[in-house]
Structure formats: structure tokens, C-alpha cells
Amino acid sequence: MEKVDRWTTHKWCLLSSVCTVLVYGVAGLICALMTWFRTWENADVMYVADYDILMLITLASSILLITFLVGISGTLLNSRPILAVYALLLWPAFIAILSIGYTGYKRYAFALDRKLNLAWSQWYTPVGRLTIQNALRCCGYYDALHEATASTQCYPRTPLPGCKGKLYRFEHENLATIWSAAFALVPLHIANIVVSLLCANHVTRTFGKGIMPKRYWLSGADVRADAERLMGTFPDGRPVVRPGSTRPPSSTLFREDKEETASLLENDWNGTASNGLRLVPQDVNEQALCTVPLLHSSR
Known part of the structure; x- marks a missing residue:
């Protein structure tokens, strides 16, 4: 991973693009989860009336988050294959956003x-009708006598109005918000696709994969031609002979020491012979040498 001060302009643009994918992916997933867990008012109505759109929002948000993880990994690791996968994943996310809109x-x-009239009569289950009635505080579609699900608040002579007006107003506002937000993200997502295609190959300063093109590789014929050209440049050249090992000469100090020792031994030899000592070979041990008597003592 490179240092931040060495990042290229293309890498900064790519990082910004990936972060925008994270922003609207997380926003869509939060809205979907809030609807699934019924944390906002009239979320039950959207769960029943717009279940297919809720599924599309969840799917698109999940794809966007997966795309972000792949993109941020490729950007920080300077991996062009991972960034290619990121650019490819942006297309399914784009299709999912268009489907929602x-x-x-x-x-x-x-x-x-x-x-809505057809859905109330044929698509909604009794449990779904009851959920809408409890959320909107209404009974039946036109009135309490028109396909109503009986409950403690919904009965034939209830003062509650029918659900047609409230359901229509909710759906009109909710659907307008959904398709407006989805189509508003389309230009931004197209810009992210363009940035991924233009900047993924320039995330580092290295051109391509950093490998020499095949057309510039040396072949065996090229090597032989270079060798012949070099031999022609130096026609009188002879092979280099490895020198043999030579013994370093002894120092002068060692020779002088050796000569001095030899002269001392010669003087000791002459002195022993003049004193009448019996010479002992060098291989006799030191103890035997000490027991040799003097010649004048035997006399």
C-alpha cells in the first residue's frame, strides 16, 4: 500500500467515487431495514402495499455495499483485477436502481x-387488509361494508372511514418519493461507472502491468546475433586463463630467526664435545638424556 502523498489524481477520484457508492448504498439499506422492522409510521402499509419495491430496495442496497467493499479493496491495494470486478459489479447495481425507479x-x-382497488380485492390477504386498517385507522375499502376485515375497531357500524382515500394519499406520496430518489441516483451512478472505467487502470503510476511487451522480448537468435557482434568487435581476444596458486614468500624476520637458532645449536654442539659429553641422538627421551654420566667422572 502506497503512502497517501504518493497517490495519483486518478486514485483520489476513484476513492471519492467508491465512497459515494457507500453513501447511497447505506442510505437505501437503512430505509429498507427501518421498513422491515416497522420503526417509522405507516411502515406496515408499505410492507403490504409495496412489498415488491421493498425487496428491490433491499437487493439494490446489498449489491451496492458488496460493490463498495470490492472497490475500496482494489483502490487501497492498487489491484487492477479487483477494480475490474468493481467496475463490473456497478452494472447489476445500476439495473437494480432502474428497476426500483x-x-x-x-x-x-x-x-x-x-x-389499489384491484390489489385490495384480489392481492391483499385478510391479514394484510387488517394491517392497513390498523395503521391508517380505517375500515374496509370504500366503507365498513366493503371487503373489510373485522376487528375490535372495524365492524359494520364503526365510525371509521374507508381506507381508499388514506391509502391512495399514502401511496401517491410514498411512490413519488421512491421513484424520484431512484432516478436522482441514476446520473451519479453513471458518473461512478465512468470514473471506474477511466481511473481503474491508472491507480498507480506504472503503465499497464509493468511487464515488457512480448514484441520486445529477446529470442535465441537475438542473443546469438549479439554474441557474434561482440566477437567481431574483439577479434584478437584470447580466453582468460585462471592464474595458479602461488606460495607467499617467507618474511625476512623469520629467516633471520632461523639462522640465529642454527648458530646457537652449532655452538652448543661444539661445547659439549670439548667437555667430553657423550652425544645422545635426538630420539632419546628427556629422562634418558638426564642420566648420561660425564666422561671425566668415569675416569
């Missing part, structure tokens, strides 16, 4: 009241 806009713009 298209589904929400189609339901919002084309006969929303008729679609």
Missing part, C-alpha cells in the same frame, strides 16, 4: 386508484 413510477403514474 421504473416500478415505482409505473405504479404511481398509471391508474393508481384502480391498481
